[in-house]
Amino acid sequence: MKIYLAFNFFVCICTLGLVTSKCVKQTSIDFKTYKIDLDQPADQRFIQTSIDFANEIKALVDAQKKLLKIPDEVITLIEFIASQIDKLFPYPFNQELRGISKATGIKLGDVVFANLIYDITAFCTGIVATQENGQIIHGRNLDYDFPNYLKNLTYIAEFYQNGSLVFTSAHIAGFVGILTGHKYNKFTFSINERDQGQWWINLLFAIIDKKASPLSFITRKVMENATSFEQAVDILSTSDLIAPCYFIVGGVHPGQGAVITRNQYKLVDLWKLNPESTGIEKWYLLETNYDHWLPPPASDDRQTPGMMAMNTTTQANINLDTLMDVMTLDPVCNKETVYSVAMSAAVEASKGGFQVLIR
Template identity: 40%
Template structure:
């Protein structure tokens, strides 16, 4: 699938992956209390990351396609009608805490929502346990690495769901509901996304994909319910939703258009398909030679073997050259049946001597 020219310019040729040596670190962990008013939930995080959030916006604004800026301003001008709760009030609270305009906060969240280049893998080990692994690649990599955090969303003083995200971003691209499922989003490039986004928002009946993931983590009780919620929700953009459950065979890649699923590709361990790799291309097509992260990921999974899946062995897969590249901001391994295994590494480049 061809990547649009504007997207290539925007991400400074993100699609060309370069192997590199990294110095991984564990990100800070925060709690967001869902029992607080939405406008107050993020204040403690934004206060800590105030300057980096401002700096990241300045860089993003200087590089985004000009068409995206008026979209952000349009949303800010009709904020409460275009964005649902609690997200509208959460973004408003972030803008106030960061002393930034609402349009600036909306712009940053829009960029995160439509620009993720990723590798996601769902799999079943030899004992029937389901695992999930993912790398998230972006432009603006250095800034985003410094904004990467893990958040436990708390409800009634218990962990409702855990996510890996960037400070100032209220949507979710990577998350886990304990003892239920894990989910990640990979971008599906379908051309002029900025035009599609504006049309979708004008309809006022669609949901940003990152809001859908967060809603799914909050509301769906299990793997089956998560698949149904994703498939039945009209979204502002297309995407690949990779979902891993807790029971044997509960792994799937949903290739989604805005209205519903084009395809649901499920694990089939009894017939030898114990893992599925999704990058940013329909799994039934071949990725372009300029961005073939799929082949090295598949080779690395087969070399590891179904009997040797551990947190460490999966980080080795995620560290395979091309799968890990200069644009990788973080890596995460999850197994929702054992939520305590969730591990996140921020992929900082190694310091040169």
Template identity: 40%
Template structure:
């Protein structure tokens, strides 16, 4: 039942588009729209050049009446709105201001937009992903990811690439679902790349408790904000690893991180409050890539969702000397790695930032 309720959030949004921001999908590998968020603008207005592509009334009414109130009880939503009324106390800059800006633009309650931005923590049992960091024979680091979610037609129409800029320079790039101000798939040029995979651990009730505790105590970090903090700080690979290993989180997850030098690639397996394992590239020992789905790498994946073995076999077939973004895309297109729930594939390399590209997918 909880899975069904969570998925309501994504199955009712396609009509919010005021126009064909993303063309009607007739095939695979379609690029999403790309926008710029100017970080020199005030927090409350910097997302408007992105939000203006959506119809205000349709977006607001659809989210409020046919999504939020079907996922959350009016009492729980009212409580979240009370907490969110003090958003500057509960959430740090720039997230409080940006969320307020999204809410103001769509004339929504701040609590409603807060909920949209903590959706990952709320629905951590409904998301699936595949992420790979690989090192080629010359020591180049390549990073690719599939993001999977049920009711993918909705998310395909909300997917966009965002270049976060200051003084006309791109500081970092993210693939986002419009309306969310955090980051789950991102690149800091000449610094690091990161993708977030959910870890199947924790009930919906536990997730809700952790969200409320995070808002009240300010002792844990919303995961997508954590990634954007690292991007904004200009972290290099090791600094990003340190941050994502040690900060307390609102949900269990996997951080998949790539750097710019040989050996800079890892999967961090996270519990809510600590890292349980750090699994690193080690080409000299034959580990020239690490591939993470949604299960601890030291345990066998379930037979009902074995994307891992299919991906590993495809990587080995290509081989280290031939790995690059084009061939990584081939691996991420193999069935069942790419499947009906795959929303997008992103390919990136921090040492080659101009190659960052996302494709909206239609697999299976």
């Protein structure tokens, strides 16, 4: 698997022109890959990654608490959630979080907070597209308030069960959920925050609605259990969540691409690839952090340059390499980008179907 290290400001050549880029495939390195054995007791699954990344996890937790200026009331709320972890978080997540806390020496409340933070604040870009031969490809940028910390925490996780690879993810140490996933011959997945409401309301949902789940816990269940694009879309469309979001899913057959717009309780919109359309969904969907039927704010318009790049590239020339070019142009890629991914469920992760670039 090729993982690329990007340096600050360079110029990269896209399919039909020059674009300024902040995420350039400059030097290839090997990301460390860990096997996560789902047959192990839950509190032991992430022990090795927790030990290996303990200092980096602690640094992230400290930065989150300091830079987010968390009010005392919220800290009290997090501590309450941690004290009620068995009631509020189902197995195996409760035990996995305990295992990370024990392995790193970090308070359980801080580990819980670190695992809820994506439901509070994150900005991302996702693209799902159809090549001319009908193969579905999927691009994803993970943008976050603490990119320099998360880059040091990123690794490739291969989740195994009964000795077989279930799925692969671009993973963050200390985190048990899934933000970006590849399930060979089934589907690919990514999640974007939906810029709606107050972040502290999302935390309250973790307590008030016993059926609601942190976003990344639902997506972990989907990656483990769903066996088709359609099943993944159905679960992500109907599960109770603690925060609004966009789920982006790509399949293995023509037309299997969807952006699922969600609030906490229900599906808001299901936007799918449609070869009969006269709009962009004819061959690709592009989602940032705003409802696709509304114009993005001028202060954060990654949509327009992303669409321009896709349209310039054209369906005839789109592939995993040119899709990565789109994901790494400025401002689709920006100062908060942690990593970029180009993936396809039609190709095994280890054979080029899951390509990750760190900025």
